[in-house]
Amino acid sequence: MQRFADLLDRLVLTPSRNGKLRLLADYFRTVPDPDRGYALTALTGGLDFPAVKPAMLRTLISERMDEVLFACSYDYVGDLAETISLVWPASPDSETPPPALSEIVETLTRLGRAEASTVIAGLLDRLDPSARFALIKLATGGLRIGVSARLAKQALAAFGDRDVGEIEELWHGLEPPYEALFAWLEGRAGKPVSAAKALFRPVMLAHPVGEGDLEKLDPGDYAAEWKWDGIRVQAAGEDGVKRLYSRTGDDISGAFPDLLAEFDAEMTLDGELLVGNPGLKTGTFSDLQQRLNRKTVSKKMLAEYPVFLRCYDLLQIGDDDLRTLPFAERRAILQSELPALSEHRFDLSPMVGFSGWEELEEKRRNPPHPVIEGVMLKRRDSAYVPGRPKGPWFKWKRDPFTVDAVLMYAQRGHGKRSSYYSDYTFGVWRGPDDAPELVPVGKAYFGFTDEELKLIDKYVRDNTVERFGPVRSVRAEPGHGLVLEIAFEGLNRSTRHKSGVAMRFPRISRLRWDKPAAEADRLETLIALLAD
Structure with missing residues (x-):
């Protein structure tokens, strides 16, 4: 546990992305299984301990400290976990060696609400301030240390000298504490074989158009389409399994059952999730926010804010991986396949005709719909390459x-x-x-x-x-x-x-x-x- 606590402390105080990557890679390299696997689970948002709530922690500290003094301390520090970790009274138990991270995770997993207060208090008594901070952050699921799930996966890739795309494609078929994954990254075993269906395919991203970029490009080499103000998602269907992923690979299927209920296809689509009905109404991002980050969706919410997918690309159909094909060819296949899907839930992102950059700039400044935030430029011959390769795709947003x-x-x-x-x-x-x-x-x-x-x-x-x-x-x-x-x-x-x-x-x-x-x-x- 102490190594995990030290990692969190250093990550909080390290502002640079490369510095955080080095800290994470070093942790994965030097900490044994299963602790490093549980740390990875925590960093990627895979842990949930419903028995531990902030209100319970407030009650525990109120039993050990004057409430007014704690309120003043909390007001000054500004973070509940940090405040409690600093003011928690020392205990004789704090002299005993702290438990391993895996021991704490297994304890919290089995924890019921009736015993939660006693168990958490006992653990806090055994830990020093930095480890208390780590425990509370771990238990409440609110790390907030400037590390995204993708950054953690990139650190894994650096640690194992692998492409992050390989890890992202495997991710949803793996289970914590990821011992098979670490064995592969360290060269002790072969690449894990995922039995999961409808896996995520790492997305291709665009570079912003910079000053002078367009002068170097031939307009004839690029296709343009509108950039819609929704969220980039991926819909995957395989052997009856249907999933919806965010651009970072998070499974968000549970929040959008209405879309997946009408997705009956063996394919992987890349597109923009929007509220409304294709051809009739495209809602704003504020409308879409009503549906985001929900574990359950009411019938009223489904009726008032229906969603649909405006499709940009087709990555896979059946067993055929299309990502190596040119964009123009993938687009043609997508256009031919889309009519088989529900017209109320799926449509094709329209292309923007232009003969030169000045004409396209005028259209960018004056789009035909308020939910358009700019244009996308895609080389007609570009393969679908994970990450953000320089040159094939550009995004040209409206001025703020x-x-x-x-x-x-x-x-x-x-x-x-x-x-x-x-x-x-x-x-x-x-x-x-x-x-x-x-x-x-x-x-x-x-x-x-x-x-x-x-x-x-x-x-x-x-x-x-x-x-x-x-x-x-x-x-x-x-x-x-x-x-x-x-x-x-x-x-x-x-x-x-x-x-x-x-x-x-x-x-x-x-x-x-x-x-x-x-x-x-x-x-x-x-x-x-x-x-x-």
Whole structure:
């Protein structure tokens, strides 16, 4: 357990991607089975211990510490696991050797709610602060250490000198603690044979169009299609097994049973998941968000937010792998096969005709549908190559919208930002000019440098007017406030927000120290951008 705790500590404090990859590869190389396999399971989101809840942890610490003192400590630290790990009282049991990670995982797996408090308290008594932090993060499933499932798989690939695509294709046929996988990566056994059906195929990604890129390309070599604002998914069917995967290989089938119920084909499709009905209505990303990250979906939700797949590519049909074929040929096969699928759940992404880059740029700037966020460029002769190869595919997104907003609330971050106010809620003005009020329109937590973070954090501390646990309300009025220039990809109507609008991918593009708060934008400016 101590090695896993040390790994988490170092990952939290290592900002660079390559640094995290080295730490993970070294851990896999030096930690034996099955501990490294359970660590991999935790890092890829494969562990679930329903008996352990944050409320139970709060109760445990309230029995050992003054509640007001804990509340103050939590407010300062900003992370429940870190706070409890630091203030948990030392115990004689802490002198005994800590249990192995595999022992803890097996204990938590068998744990029932009736005994959870006693068992967790006993484990916390045996561990030092760093290991307590690791235990709580492990038990509650909220690691938040800047490591994605794909990054963990890339570290595996580096450790075993393999292509990450091989690991991704095997992944859903493997079981924790992945001993067969590690044996193959270390050269002690052959490549695992997966008996699972409808496996994930690593996706091909595009590079953003950069300055001067188009000047080097011949328009005749490329096909163009619209870039829709949904989520990239892969639908796979094999021997009656049907699965839906996210672009990172997560199985999201359970959230979209309506789509899979009408997917009766032996093929693997690559496309964009959208809300609506092909040919009749294509909903916004906000509509799609109603369906995302749900373990169960109600009949009402299925009826109000039906989904469909706008197909981009065909990767496999029957036993035939099409990925080595040119894009133009795969597209032709896809077009011939698609009519066999439900017309209410599947359609073909339309191509965009153009004779030169200037004509395509004009179409990119003025797309025919508000849910289009740009165009994709694909070489007609390109094979479907996992990863992000340079040259075959490009994405050319619309220029982002910008708005000047006023900082209203700030919340502590997590990990290395847990001591800073780094999550910001901002608003714009509405109401009469002589008595305007701010209404929140979004939240952002990136787009600024570390130095700017320190300046904003100081501003928040110096201008706090109210506290709500880890959240601070910041002084924001026409004569006093911090203006943030916010960039965002789009805007939708929202009944969940007081302002009636929801931003897509908001981020801070500039700090407007020079601009008076009274000159920030008004809600009417955003309303004018809404799609009808």
